[in-house]
Amino acid sequence: MKVLVIGLGGVTNGGKTTLAKRLRKQLPNCSILSQDDFFKPECEVEIDEHGFKQYDVLDALYMEEMVTSIHSWMKNPTGSSVSTAESKSTPVNLKSTEEVHILIAEGFLLYNYEPLNEVWDRRYFLTIPYEECKRRRSTRVYQPADPPGYFDGHVWPMYLKHKREMEENKNNIVYLDGTKSEEDLFSYVYNDIVRELETWKK
Numbered sequence: 001m002k003v004l005v006i007g008l009g010g011v012t013n014g015g016k017t018t019l020a021k022r023l024r025k026q027l028p029n030c031s032i033l034s035q036d037d038f039f040k041p042e043c044e045v046e047i048d049e050h051g052f053k054q055y056d057v058l059d060a061l062y063m064e065e066m067v068t069s070i071h072s073w074m075k076n077p078t079g080s081s082v083s084t085a086e087s088k089s090t091p092v093n094l095k096s097t098e099e100v101h102i103l104i105a106e107g108f109l110l111y112n113y114e115p116l117n118e119v120w121d122r123r124y125f126l127t128i129p130y131e132e133c134k135r136r137r138s139t140r141v142y143q144p145a146d147p148p149g150y151f152d153g154h155v156w157p158m159y160l161k162h163k164r165e166m167e168e169n170k171n172n173i174v175y176l177d178g179t180k181s182e183e184d185l186f187s188y189v190y191n192d193i194v195r196e197l198e199t200w201k202k
Helices: 016-026 063-075 092-097 114-118 130-138 150-169 182-200
Strands: 002-010 030-034 100-107 122-127 174-177
Touching (some): 002 063, 002 182, 030 063, 130 150, 174 182
Parallel strands (some): 002 122, 030 100
16 A cells, blocks of 8 residues: 655645645545644634734644644554545546555645655645735634734735745745636646656556
8 A cells, every 4th residue: 555645735725725625536545634623722822912813833733743643644544534535536547546545735834844844745835926815815704813914914924934934945846826727726736646646656
């Protein structure tokens, strides 16, 4: 049994979850793990000098638990608690890869935590421009809700900071334009993963 671990990172509201769910439906033995499931309780999240809760930083997440969950899945993908959905159909060119198990870990801060950088077979990162990101964010309902000025005062500055750190590490990340259609994004990543699986058969 082989395992393929895919990182699907990117900016808030960049389309990570939507893309991950589409991929899970079409790839064999595919599971999704979401970084959002590892947020600490609100009472444990620090507040900065402007009164903003610091959710968009590594300290707001139980990162060690996330790493442990991924390693547990890698050791035993069929016995893991990570969610799996039956793929609707397995394309002909993937029939011989059905013994491969795929994990898509999706989140906004995947590539800035060193212990995680040891697990990725493929890394993708969705980007969208400031205005589009702000527009999409404004349509979402969060618990707790974003206070006034939160996007400009915390979310976007932290995104830029972490993106700079990530780029300095040069970790073979494939950047994706999140303004492209869902179909285009799915097609690109799906075909890239299929090519990766094809190399495993050689």
